[in-house]
Amino acid sequence: MSLVTLPADADFAEIREVIDRDGGIIISNFASEELMDQMNDAIDPYFDAVVASGVMDEYVRDGVNFFPKNNVHVYGTFGKAPEVASKLLETPVHKQIMDHYLNDEYKFVVGEDIHSHNSGWGLLLTNAMRVSPGSIPQQLHRDQVVHCVPQTPFSGYATQMGCLIAGSDSTEANGATRVVPGSHKWEWDRRPKPEESVPAAMKKGSALFWLGQTVHGSGQNHMEPGSPNSVRKLYGMFGVRDYLRQEENLFLASPWETVKDCSTYALTKLGYVKTASGVGMVDLGHPLRWFKPLAHYRQQAGYDDSDIPENVVNK
C-alpha cells in the first residue's frame, strides 16, 4: 500500500475522500521548484546554527530522544523567510484542506436560545527539517498528543493538520516520512508496527498532509554521505484549531516589559511556558530560557529561573 498522490488542482471532493479514508495525502505541484530553492537558500544557514547550539541534543520526549541524530529541525521558519513562507501558506489547496478539517460547528445554550459558532484555524508551527545520511527512524507517533484531547473511543476529531512541503525529493532511501494509512481511525492504544507504515515519497515542491491523529514518523536515511539527493529537506506549515490557546492574548494585553519583574510562577501562568507535552516552546526550548530579551533581563536582574527545564520535556 502507498499513500495516494493527487495534483494541487484536483477536485477537492477527491482530496477529501482520500484524507477521510487514509488519514493523509500527498499533493503534487504544491509549490514550484523555484519557490523551494528560495526557501532552501533562506533557511540553510540556520541548520548548522541549530546543530552548533546543541539545542536538539537532549530533546527527550517520553524517555526517548525524539529527534534522532542527523535529523535537524529549525523552528520559526515563517519569521526567517516571511515572503516565501507567505506564498506557501496562501497556496489555495493548503487553505482548502485546513478550512475543511480544522473547522466545526459548536452548539451551545445561552438563556433560552441555542447558539452556534464555527471554529477556524491558525498556524500550529512552522519549521524546517534536514534529514541526513545516518539518521535513524523516528518513533512512530501521533502529533496531536501535544493537546492532550480525549483519545478513546475514536472521535474523528483532529486538533491539528500536518503539512510538510518538500524542499528536495523525498524518497524511501533518503528517509521519506512514513505514514500509517488508516491509523487515524485506530483506538489510541494500538501500537503501530513499522511494517504498517508506508513512505511518503514525493518530488520537490510536493506536500504531505496528514491528520493530527494519523500515525507517522521520519524514515531512516540509508544513503551514503555526499551521494546525490542524500539530504532530505522539508518545510512544515502545520495548522491547529484556532481556539486551542489562551482566551486573552496575554502577550499583548500584559506585554513582558510590564511583567518582567513578576515571579517565575506568574510568568509561566501568563503563558511564558512550555508545557509537559511541548506546547509553547520557542526553538524547542522553554520561553523563559529561550526568549532571549526576557532571559537576559531576568539573569541581569538576578531572577532565578533555574527550576525551568532548559530544553527537555517530560524530564
Ligand SMILES: [Fe+2]
Ligand atoms: Fe510528528
